Ligand SMILES: Nc1ncnc2c1ncn2[C@@H]1O[C@H](COP(=O)(O)O)[C@@H](O)[C@H]1OP(=O)(O)O
Ligand SMILES: [Mg+2]
Ligand SMILES: [Mg+2]
């Protein structure tokens with residue numbers, strides 16, 4: 001099985017630079033309220049600029065690889081976006097060319113990259129327009145996952161994956177605001193989760209240091225707690241409550257935005273991630289689950305939809321029909337799956 005060593009190096013380096021960018025956007029634009037509350041622009045600036053950085057670095061290393069990215073530059077190309085566009089270009093170039101210190105020589109093969117023109121960076125964002133599908137290599141980019149968490153100064157994630165013939169091979173999740181070790185808060189914040197299919201999962205610092213292999217622990221029933229979205233609109237809190245009570249779970253759920261939930265699951269901060277749709281019609285996106293799914297599987301866990309079926313990353317930009325997501329260690333997963341089926345039947349009988 002390929003170890004995807006070059007892909008992993010480039011992907012970690014790209015996520016590292018993008019994390020530096022999103023942190024700086026938060027400090028410059030969100031924390032100081034440079035832009036008014038409720039204005040979606042700080043996150044929009046961060047989204048576009050981070051996708052530009054990651055896409056540029058991927059192109060440098062793998063020019064033929066298609067990209068399924070969340071953002072596209074259509075709006076940015078409009079004359080009315082000139083001010084925001086300039087800000088994005090400056091931020092992306094700063095992130096692409098800054099000296100990051102130890103471990104950075106991997107980024108471009110030879111240290112920091114060259115400045116890019118506005119045209120090159122807009123084109124880089126638009127390279128994320130690949131439709132996805134069942135065959136070939138493709139990368140997924142979610143430049144800021146958990147935008148609500150980003151704006152609150154809580155959890156968000158910079159997410160990147162490599163999919164080959166519909167199978168996720170490499171997954172990287174950068175979490176600038178996540179404690180490196182919740183048991184040792186003085187180690188500070190900032191984690192990059194890394195997984196390669198068949199080669200395990202690990203976490204490193206934002207500088208790529210201190211690698212720690214990840215393995216989902218076995219949980220005693222009394223230690224089980226759920227990880228779930230903060231936003232009730234993104235996944236059903238009430239359904240999770242019912243599943244918890246069917247399993248006699250007494251611990252409160254841990255609420256957190258973004259794919260940081262998959263990372264926390266992979267290292268044992270929470271025993272199961274349950275994401276049930278809140279209504280009909282929303283289709284989960286592949287960039288919201290591919291990096292998390294490979295991470296949890298490589299840490300020894302199981303990721304399925306709510307019926308126990310595999311997530312299909314070969315259907316296009318979405319996971320197709322949305323039946324939710326259940327991720328957990330093997331033993332917990334089968335118990336949660338049973339309870340989800342029971343809760344689902346109860347809900348149907350009531351409707
Ligand atoms: N109705 C919805 N159901 C499920 N997920 C959603 C819904 N609306 C948005 N999302 C996505 O959920 C992800 C965040 O999940 P969480 O709340 O667990 O952090 C985001 O990628 C967000 O997409 P988007 O970035 O387009 O808003
Ligand atoms: Mg997302
Ligand atoms: Mg996003």
Ligand SMILES: [Mg+2]
Nearest residue numbers: 047070144147
């Ligand atoms: Mg979004």
